[in-house]
Amino acid sequence: MDSKLIGRNILVMVEQNEQLTISTFIAFIRQEFGYTITYHNAWLAKQLALEKDSNYSYTGQVEPIPNKVIFHRFFWSFKAYIDVFACCKPIVQIDGTWLYGRYKGTLLIxxxxDGANNIFPLAFAIVEGETVDG
Incomplete structure (x- = not known):
């Protein structure tokens, strides 16, 4: 049994209660299939099940979940970065990378x-994806 097969079998359990322990999944598979899986495979299976039950669908759209608050976009900076900006060249560069795993989206930075060409981070954001306005 690989983690994908286990993940499909525990998906309903994870949807009902994300706080279930790995030991619970190991016992469930042992009871249902008579096979003892490793802790590692059970953990991977839970992560796969959580991905399928995550806040984002595969198209990157946000799915509403009752009784939960979901950030569509999140932005943050630190005071030290803001203070350093006064000493920097008046050019800001932005780059992004995709997030993998349970949470999908793009991390922007x-x-x-500064005058000595040292690079300083200024701010970070997590968004649904990069967009280009034509």
Whole structure:
């Protein structure tokens, strides 16, 4: 049994209660199939089940979940970064990387350079994805 097969079998359990322990999944598979899985495979299976039950669908759209607050976008910076910006060149560069695993989306980072060409992070954001306005 691989983690994908186990994940499909425990998906309903995870949807009902994400706080179930790995030991619970091991006992469930042993009871249902008469096979003892490793802790590692059970953990991977839970992660796969959580991905399928995550806040984002595979198209990157946010799915509403009753009684839960969901951030569509999240932005943050630190005071030290804001203070350093006064000493930087007046050029801000932005780059992004995709997030994998349970949470999908794009992590964006804004950076600037000081007079000695040292790069300083300024701010971070998590968004649904990068967009380009034509």
């Amino acid at each position: 804004a950076v600037a350079q």
